[in-house]
Each structure stands twice: as C-alpha cells, then as structure tokens.
Amino acid sequence: MVASTIELNWRKSARSGNGDNCVEVADLPGGGAAVRDSKNPDGPKLFFTAGEWQAFLGGVKDGEFG
Template identity: 45%
Template sequence: MIPEPDGVMWHKSSYSGSANNCVERGILPTGRHAVRDTEDRARGTLLFEASAWQAFVDAVRDGELDG
C-alpha cells in the first residue's frame, strides 16, 4: 500500500448510507484507480491500472465472483 496520492477524486457507494464501514474508490488524473478503507485511511491506498480495474468491474457484473 502507498500513502494517499495527490489529485484523487474519492467517492463511496450510495448504498453505504452515512456509515463509514466501507471502501472508497478514487480516480487519479493518470487514469489509475485507487481503493482505501473509509474507517482507516492511514492504512494506505491500493492502486490499480485502468485495465485491471475494468477487468474487476466486468467480473463483478458478470457474476464471476459470486460465491
């Protein structure tokens, strides 16, 4: 994990409500995607290339990660 990068536009799911027990996704100016824990931002940030993030989103939408 890395410290929080500069220039990230963070957001969390509208399904989260007002609770802080979720993760946030951010988009960097470089097109990379970042993920962090809302409750413990000091733990750092995970970064993903745009293609890796899109592959993850596609897998979720297609149900490939359903248990």
C-alpha cells in the first residue's frame, strides 16, 4: 500500500478537547492504523499493521505504558 494514494480520515480522542497537542489516528485498509502529531499534520506519520495495532492497544489496556 502506498499511503499517499488513499484518503485517511484522521481523528483524535474526544478527551483531548479543543487543543492541538494531540495524537491523531486514522484507520487503514485491512485493520491497521496510521498515527500523526496534530501539531504537524503534514509531518511524519507512523503506519502499523493490524497485528501491531492490536498489540499496542492491548498494551494500553493492560497498563504497560503507564
């Protein structure tokens, strides 16, 4: 997949309020995800496969990053 050939629908957590100091996420075809910094939307983006994204979310839910 070439990321520049698909339109991404970016979103941030409702808990982030109206600030622009957030991480934004976009769903990718196949269940993966893309992540970017809301302060720099044209800057670098991270892309994760479905398995990588699910492992990350599981770690968040299990408190591995707290």
